Amino acid sequence: MNIVERFLFSRKRDVGIDKFRLKCGKIVDPFRINGWIQYALGYHVKELDLTIGIKGFNELNFGVFTCKTLVILRLSMDKGSILSVPTYFRLPNLKVLHLGLMKCSDDGSVDRLFSGCISLEELHLRNCEVSNMNKLRVCNATLKKLFLSGFMGTDHEIEIITPNLVHFSYYYTGTKGFSLINLNSLSEARIYIGPYLFSTIDFAPSATALMNGISQARSLYLTLYSSKPILLTPGLVPQFPNLTYLNLEMGGCLPEWKILLANSPCLDTLVLDFEFSGSGLESHNNGRDETEKVPGCLMYKVKTIKLLSFQGKPFESQVVEYLLKNAKVLERFTVRLSGKKRLRTKISKEVRALSRVSKKCQVTII
Numbered sequence: 001m002n003i004v005e006r007f008l009f010s011r012k013r014d015v016g017i018d019k020f021r022l023k024c025g026k027i028v029d030p031f032r033i034n035g036w037i038q039y040a041l042g043y044h045v046k047e048l049d050l051t052i053g054i055k056g057f058n059e060l061n062f063g064v065f066t067c068k069t070l071v072i073l074r075l076s077m078d079k080g081s082i083l084s085v086p087t088y089f090r091l092p093n094l095k096v097l098h099l100g101l102m103k104c105s106d107d108g109s110v111d112r113l114f115s116g117c118i119s120l121e122e123l124h125l126r127n128c129e130v131s132n133m134n135k136l137r138v139c140n141a142t143l144k145k146l147f148l149s150g151f152m153g154t155d156h157e158i159e160i161i162t163p164n165l166v167h168f169s170y171y172y173t174g175t176k177g178f179s180l181i182n183l184n185s186l187s188e189a190r191i192y193i194g195p196y197l198f199s200t201i202d203f204a205p206s207a208t209a210l211m212n213g214i215s216q217a218r219s220l221y222l223t224l225y226s227s228k229p230i231l232l233t234p235g236l237v238p239q240f241p242n243l244t245y246l247n248l249e250m251g252g253c254l255p256e257w258k259i260l261l262a263n264s265p266c267l268d269t270l271v272l273d274f275e276f277s278g279s280g281l282e283s284h285n286n287g288r289d290e291t292e293k294v295p296g297c298l299m300y301k302v303k304t305i306k307l308l309s310f311q312g313k314p315f316e317s318q319v320v321e322y323l324l325k326n327a328k329v330l331e332r333f334t335v336r337l338s339g340k341k342r343l344r345t346k347i348s349k350e351v352r353a354l355s356r357v358s359k360k361c362q363v364t365i366i
Contacts, residue, residue, distance in 0.1 A: 180213025261295035
């Protein structure tokens with residue numbers, strides 16, 4: 001490792017360090033790692049990017065938790081490494097924090113972590129172990145963007161209190177309890193609900209709490225990868241009074257897609273992505289019931305509709321027919337085709353031949 005020390009100590013001493021990135025594997029001496037980090041801290045580093053692949057690395061340089069110049073901190077450690085946040089923890093200028101592949105020692109460490117970042121605006125938690133915690137509590141008044149994904153362990157609760165949050169992204173893997181408090185500033189939510197969660201009803205209450213918590217969002221990207229009509233779970237879909245943009249990606253089932261439209265009275269733009277849709281869709285009624293009430297937003301609000309990964313399957317064609325038949329104020333209808341070239345021409349002709357209720361509607365096939 002002498003080459004690292006030679007490089008660090010040969011650089012000009014009167015030049016600060018804006019960004020310091022360190023990625024190391026299992027054979028590196030932990031003492032040296034902390035020495036290199038200390039060197040960067042001593043030169044008032046602003047961005048620190050650490051990927052430490054040493055199993056059981058638990059003694060991170062204390063200066064990382066008290067550096068006044070840090071603005072961005074990315075910290076990824078080997079699975080099983082425990083992050084123990086000291087009692088005195090304060091990063092007064094930190095705005096962006098990424099944590100991945102680690103385990104917090106207890107609930108108190110998490111509380112100290114977020115309360116000590118008094119200027120934090122963006123937080124990423126990825127593939128973190130939470131099985132030893134009762135509650136993952138994210139409480140921060142300055143936070144604007146929150147990204148959660150891949151938590152290991154489901155016997156825990158998640159509580160989010162972020163009154164100024166504008167973006168929330170969550171890969172939902174199931175929790176014992178979920179609480180989103182005061183997310184009235186939320187502008188955009190991106191939610192992925194996995195394929196196995198609703199094999200049992202145990203996760204339904206927390207999923208319902210999640211959906212209710214994001215109900216004030218103006219834009220929603222929702223991915224549902226399930227062969228079951230999970231949106232029909234009682235109470236799961238709340239009213240979305242401010243929603244103007246909906247991007248819905250179905251990985252299994254689409255019989256209940258209209259419930260989202262019915263609960264989104266101000267919806268202006270609708271995007272349906274069929275990329276991962278399966279044959280299970282074809283076994284359900286996709287809107288052929290003539291007596292069924294058409295969502296009000298579809299008749300009087302929606303002006304833009306986009307269909308992605310369209311292959312011309314029977315259920316997809318039914319959706320197209322339904323939308324064109326009922327979207328009275330539709331102005332732009334775009335279909336992005338997928339599949340073999342010889343079928344694309346046929347599908348394009350079929351779509352263009354469908355009647356449309358809106359006289360202003362312009363159909364674009366890509």
